[in-house]
């Protein structure tokens with residue numbers, strides 16, 4: 001179906017904000033009708049949950065998590081940025097590979113398997129979107145940006 005990404009993101013982020021209230025949250029949202037995308041709503045929720053899960057997991061309490069949804073030209077963008085530990089440059093190209101976990105994360109006993117980002121990327125690309133992970137330097141946080149082709153109503 002056609003969904004308003006801004007509405008889905010607002011609902012998911014609000015829920016996470018309530019549960020993880022020790023992080024500082026920022027949320028910036030475009031008008032819903034500007035953010036229409038042809039994709040499955042449950043899939044988008046799944047992606048957002050995985051990304052917010054990572055942001056919370058790798059960001060200390062009191063530090064910030066910022067989510068933004070906007071439309072620019074024919075694209076709808078979603079960005080999740082955190083002030084957490086960041087990702088080492090040598091790990092960065094691999095974090096969207098299945099079962100890849102950065103060294104630091106590998107030593108944790110949290111029962112995660114390193115599938116989250118790989119699945120997110122596969123879902124986003126399935127809907128002809130782009131999935132990008134950035135991290136400037138370790139300690140400066142991580143940014144995940146997604147870009148989807150905006151749904152445009154066709155005129156007769």
Ligand code: ATP
Nearest residue numbers: 054055058095101102105112113114115116117142
């Ligand atoms: P799970 O399968 O439960 O999601 P995971 O978090 O280890 O486990 P991914 O979500 O695929 O797996 O992430 C892969 C790796 O990328 C992580 O192990 C972690 O090292 C790194 N990573 C992902 N998100 C962040 C983030 N927001 N901040 C820092 N490191 C991150």
